[in-house]
Amino acid sequence: EAGVTQFPSHSVIEKGQTVTLRCDPISGHDNLYWYRRVMGKEIKFLLHFVKESKQDESGMPNNRFLAERTGGTYSTLKVQPAELEDSGVYFCASSPVRVFYTEAFFGQGTRLTVV
Amino acid sequence: AQTVTQSQPEMSVQEAETVTLSCTYDTSESDYYLFWYKQPPSRQMILVIRQEAYKQQNATENRFSVNFQKAAKSFSLKISDSQLGDAAMYFCAYRRAGANSKLTFGKGITLSVRP
Numbered sequence: 001e002a003g004v005t006q007f008p009s010h011s012v013i014e015k016g017q018t019v020t021l022r023c024d025p026i027s028g029h030d031n032l033y034w035y036r037r038v039m040g041k042e043i044k045f046l047l048h049f050v051k052e053s054k055q056d057e058s059g060m061p062n063n064r065f066l067a068e069r070t071g072g073t074y075s076t077l078k079v080q081p082a083e084l085e086d087s088g089v090y091f092c093a094s095s096p097v098r099v100f101y102t103e104a105f106f107g108q109g110t111r112l113t114v115v
Numbered sequence: 116a117q118t119v120t121q122s123q124p125e126m127s128v129q130e131a132e133t134v135t136l137s138c139t140y141d142t143s144e145s146d147y148y149l150f151w152y153k154q155p156p157s158r159q160m161i162l163v164i165r166q167e168a169y170k171q172q173n174a175t176e177n178r179f180s181v182n183f184q185k186a187a188k189s190f191s192l193k194i195s196d197s198q199l200g201d202a203a204m205y206f207c208a209y210r211r212a213g214a215n216s217k218l219t220f221g222k223g224i225t226l227s228v229r230p
Contacts, residue, residue, distance in 0.1 A: 033217060043218075
């Protein structure tokens with residue numbers, strides 16, 4: 001079974017440009033999370049989808065970030081326009097919806113560099 | 116708000132020796148989970164070990180074990196018989212009880228293993 005897949009693995013863009021990151025969760029996983037790690041800092045939560053609905057978007061830094069999950073399958077995270085401080089590694093994780101504990105599986109991350 | 120602190124940015128261990136990675140956390144919740152995740156270079160983050168707060172017994176997974184001190188809010192990871200493949204970034208993480216809640220991470224620690 002395929003794991004969580006993220007595209008691209010690396011992206012270098014200029015300040016002011018737009019970038020779209022994609023996450024393909026494990027098939028059947030209705031929970032999908034986005035996290036971000038800025039160099040030298042903690043991995044921070046961005047938002048959480050349950051199927052196509054945004055369950056929690058309290059971690060989204062500002063309105064330059066737009067996340068979507070059409071049809072409850074893959075998700076995209078668009079940054080428009082990108083700023084220097086958006087550089088970091090963006091992680092996606094997915095898990096099945098359960099009543100009790102369930103493990104979250106992570107993708108390899110997308111390293112975004114804004115120059 | 117919950118916080119997770121990993122105060123050591125780097126550690127090094129000789130192959131076959133034992134190393135302990137430290138983590139402290141802060142929460143007002145009584146029921147939660149604690150995790151150690153491992154991220155090898157350019158690879159996806161994987162779960163190493165999990166501890167439920169209601170369990171007094173420390174979790175163990177083969178060469179990996181934890182020292183969970185609930186009153187002190189301390190959660191250290193011990194790696195015994197270190198192997199070259201253990202070299203990675205290790206993140207301590209917290210999640211409140213409830214199957215679908217988000218993770219709160221520490222800054223991570225880079226572990227190197229000397230042959």
